[in-house]
Amino acid sequence: xxxxxxVGPEADALDLGTVFRALADEHRRSVMTELAADRSDSERxxxxxxxxxxxxxxxxxxxxxxxxxxxxxIDYGNRKGIRLRRADIDKRFPGLxxxxxxxxxxxxxxx
Amino acid sequence: xxxxxxVGPEADALDLGTVFRALADEHRRSVMTELAADRSDSERxxxxxxxxxxxxxxxxxxxxxxxxxxxxxIDYGNRKGIRLRRADIDKRFPGLxxxxxxxxxxxxxxx
DNA sequence: CTTCAGGTACGATGCAAGTCGTACCTGAAG
DNA sequence: CTTCAGGTACGACTTGCATCGTACCTGAAG
Numbered sequence: 001x002x003x004x005x006x007v008g009p010e011a012d013a014l015d016l017g018t019v020f021r022a023l024a025d026e027h028r029r030s031v032m033t034e035l036a037a038d039r040s041d042s043e044r045x046x047x048x049x050x051x052x053x054x055x056x057x058x059x060x061x062x063x064x065x066x067x068x069x070x071x072x073x074i075d076y077g078n079r080k081g082i083r084l085r086r087a088d089i090d091k092r093f094p095g096l097x098x099x100x101x102x103x104x105x106x107x108x109x110x111x
Numbered sequence: 112x113x114x115x116x117x118v119g120p121e122a123d124a125l126d127l128g129t130v131f132r133a134l135a136d137e138h139r140r141s142v143m144t145e146l147a148a149d150r151s152d153s154e155r156x157x158x159x160x161x162x163x164x165x166x167x168x169x170x171x172x173x174x175x176x177x178x179x180x181x182x183x184x185i186d187y188g189n190r191k192g193i194r195l196r197r198a199d200i201d202k203r204f205p206g207l208x209x210x211x212x213x214x215x216x217x218x219x220x221x222x
Numbered sequence: 223c224t225t226c227a228g229g230t231a232c233g234a235t236g237c238a239a240g241t242c243g244t245a246c247c248t249g250a251a252g
Numbered sequence: 253c254t255t256c257a258g259g260t261a262c263g264a265c266t267t268g269c270a271t272c273g274t275a276c277c278t279g280a281a282g
Contacts, residue, residue, distance in 0.1 A: 166230090
C-alpha cells in the first residue's frame, strides 16, 4: 500500500539556478510558501492547495518542484502525495524556507 | 560630478517573486554573486563583470536587477556605476545574500 | 568642431515556459 | 464487470524573455 517515491535530485545536487527558476512562478511559490509554513511537514494531497489552474498544469508544476529537489512526490497510482524536503533544503540552502515563510500571510491563506 | 541615481523600488516594496525571477538568470545571478562576495560594497563599473553578452543585453539585465530593487544604477551620462543595495536586501530578505555568497566560486563563504 | 567609447531605445527573432484540450491510465467503489 | 475521480502523456497555443542589429544619445579627449 505504500506508494513509491518519484525520483528527484540528491541533496548535494540541488542547483540554485534551478531552485530560483522553480520559485519564480507564482503558483509554485504559493505551494512552497504553504508547505514552508506547516512545521509538521505532513504529507499533503495535490488538491489541498486550491490552485486556480487545470490539473494538467498542476501536474507540470509539481514536476518542476520535484525536479528542482524541493518536494517529494509519492505515487499511489490514482492519487499522489506531496511532501516538503525540508531537511535537504535546509542543509543545502539554509535560510531559503525562512525567506518563503516570511511571505506567508499568516498560515493558511487562500487568495 | 555626482551622477543621479536611477530610481528603483523602496526597500519595503521589494517583491519576492520579482527577486526570484531576476535571480533565475545565470548572468544576473553571477553579477549578484560577485557583488555579494565583495563586503566593501564599492561602486563598480558595468564592464568589470566580463559578461559574455552584448552591451544591449547587459543594459537589459542591469535594468531588471535595478527594477527588482537589488542594485542601484548611478548614471554619469556616458558611464554608469553599479552598487549592491545590501542594507535594503538584508532588511527585507535576510539570508538571501548569504545564499548567493555560498555559490561563490572563491568568494566570501560563511564559515 | 570631430572622434570615440559607454550606454540607451526600439524592433525583430528565437527559444523556453505556462496553459489547456484530448486521450489514456490507475485504483477504488458500486 | 462498469463507473468515476485523480493523475499523466502528448500536442498545440500563447506569452514571456534573453539576445542581438541598427540607430541614436552623452560626455570626454583630441
